[in-house]
Amino acid sequence: MDDALDRQWVEDLVRATLEEDLDGGVDVTSTATIDAEQVSVGDFVARSNGVVAGLEVAALVLRLVNDEVEVEQKVADGTQVATGDVLMTVRGKTRQLLTAERTALNLLCHLSGVATQTALWVRELEGTGAAVRDTRKTMPLLRSLEKYAVRCGGGVNHRMSLSDAALIKDNHVIAAGGVAEAFALVRKAFPDVPVEVEVDTVDDAIIAVEAGADLILLDNMDVPELRAAVEKVAGRAKLEASGGLTLATARAVAETGVDYLAVGALTHSAPVLDIALDLREA
Structure with missing residues (x-):
């Protein structure tokens, strides 16, 4: 994210999107099927060619679910990526990674779509x-x-x-x-x-x-x-x-x-x- 973005506003937005997904409860599927202490590594991978945007927003989603998650961003926003490229790698409790997954991807995929569409016009x-x-x-x-x-x-x-x-x-x-x-x-x-x-x-x-x-x-x-x-x-x-x-x-x-x-x-x-x-x- 650049300095033109109000980071507190972005955080408030992300909190609201997570609340929408959890609706005051818990991720019942992940809670039931995954041990609370299980740890996994996850790769955010491009499934098509385009321009990426919103990686830090996606990382913020993960951190708000679990502030101990480790995040390694592989590319910068604005980068042209190809199918199969790893954009970001994360490590943390499996339950929390899966709880955050959809909200993180909703924002990341949408913003990257906007960036990709813009790049075509440019x-x-x-x-x-x-x-x-x-x-x-x-x-x-x-x-x-x-x-x-x-x-x-x-x-x-x-x-x-x-x-x-x-x-x-x-x-x-x-x-x-x-x-x-x-x-x-x-x-x-x-x-x-x-x-x-x-x-x-x-x-x-x-x-x-x-x-x-x-x-x-x-x-x-x-x-x-x-x-x-x-x-x-x-x-x-x-x-x-x-x-x-x-x-x-x-x-x-x-x-x-x-x-x-x-x-x-x-x-x-x-x-x-x-x-x-x-x-x-x-």
Whole structure:
């Protein structure tokens, strides 16, 4: 985990996920079948190729179940791994390892899936000068971890919350009476907050930049429209393409000259990276 993550928040989240799994009781299967003093070694092994993220989170799960567990991380988050690679080795009481297994893997596989999905987009955009960014389309309560996983995959983050940056969308524009009017109202109320304006026409992009916007989201524009917007804005604001983007079209979009591609699928649709915990005798 990096310094951008609130470690106490992560710990509180992990405790809540463990409580969800145990529901105030015990792991009845492991308690019934495994001697309390039995010790095992476990390897977290990649079952498919991808980019790993969340190893320290998985280790935290194990430590909260048994603070005496020994953890040896074999690779760093952000590493491209291959099927069969051992990512982390742990040693501890067998019961506790198995009690923690599913929660640890749920988080690790999901975050690694986000990182892997992001890395595919980063690879597709290589050499274009454009970066792929996440959105607020994240799983409730997992936003910080998912955005961390995006960084592990080589992407960059959009705003974390509604309070740290403004994004004037179409409904705000309708309510305020226009693009320029909405921008002026936000700038007056929050003069120090970064402001991005969403537009769906080249003409509105020009209005936004002339109103003072330094970041403009070009929503659901095709490649010719994006190219026209880049030409008309002429470097006066950063431009972000959004809406309907796919890996198949990503490079063509990036080559229009936009600065960012905003991709909700990095977080809301990323398939998990298959990772397993294989136990062996200590």
